[in-house]
Amino acid sequence: MDRDCRSRPHIHCLENMVIGGRRSDPEPGYGRVRPAGWGCGCFLADARGSQPGANELGTGVKRSGEVPGAAHRHPRSYSTHHMSATLPSEVKAVLADAMVVTTVAVTDLDRAKQFFAEQLGLPLLDETPFAIRFGAGKGTQMSVRRGQPNVGQTVGHFEVDDIEAVIRDLTSRGVTFEEYETPKTIDFIAQIGPARGAWFKDPDGNVFGVREGPVPGGR
Template sequence: MLTATMVVATIPVTDLEKAKHFYGEILGLKQLWENPASVRYRCGEHSELSVFKRPPVETVHTLAHFEVDDISTTVEDLEAKGVDFLDYSEGPLKTTKHVAHLGPALGAWFKDPDGNTLGLRQG
């Protein structure tokens, strides 16, 4: 059986300086440490996120999502900082003002400077 004290989302990036600006300044995550190949951030009380430098890769799914208390306010705040949200109008996922209903939960998605899809979730 696997036991762990924490699971850390790890996201590939091509430019650590751009990533540091996006994750630290735009998203407002607290930087814990960095080395020449990666940067680690605190996300809330019990989560961390790591970005690491590597050549370009293509991902087509959400790599990490942030649990938030008020998704609409968070979307508005991030949009005011220049974050572009993804909107969906076909299939089971439809967004209104960038937010989709996922059963009893709400979700919204955006991309980092490397095109990695990240999400917000409330509920």
């Protein structure tokens, strides 16, 4: 169920993405592909037991009442579909076993550090003057670097076992969840197929989601 990229989420993305290490934006120097929705370039932190990921949770929010998403691919970038015909199977096997680290751009690293470490409770793994690395569930990681934020776009989501409990906990830490008309949220939660999702923003306007539901491939 694809929808306008500037105003609504790509529902199918929710079924393909998981925070914590399945997909991510490439680090600077490797090309730029903006995440579209939950499964289009987003990172998934597995939150069942820690706190992460989501699969089909929609997208970022363009404005109040609407959850945005559609990814915007750089006109000079090439899709993996074109590359698969030329890459040897050994190369694909190596990448299939590699850990994926999601990259999130922010304008203020100190402010981001406080938000992700203190409010979201993500463990700090490494810090440099240019980027901060956080851990998440199932060995997944997220790199926060200085740059231009993807305001209004869902950049990652967390897979959780109890979405209501997560909302209560994060709300008590000062995190504000969003309400939308599309998909319709009730008490911050939207029903999307077999899954339920909710969204919040970081201080720079990057949108993150929490998702409760079956994960493709199992756990």
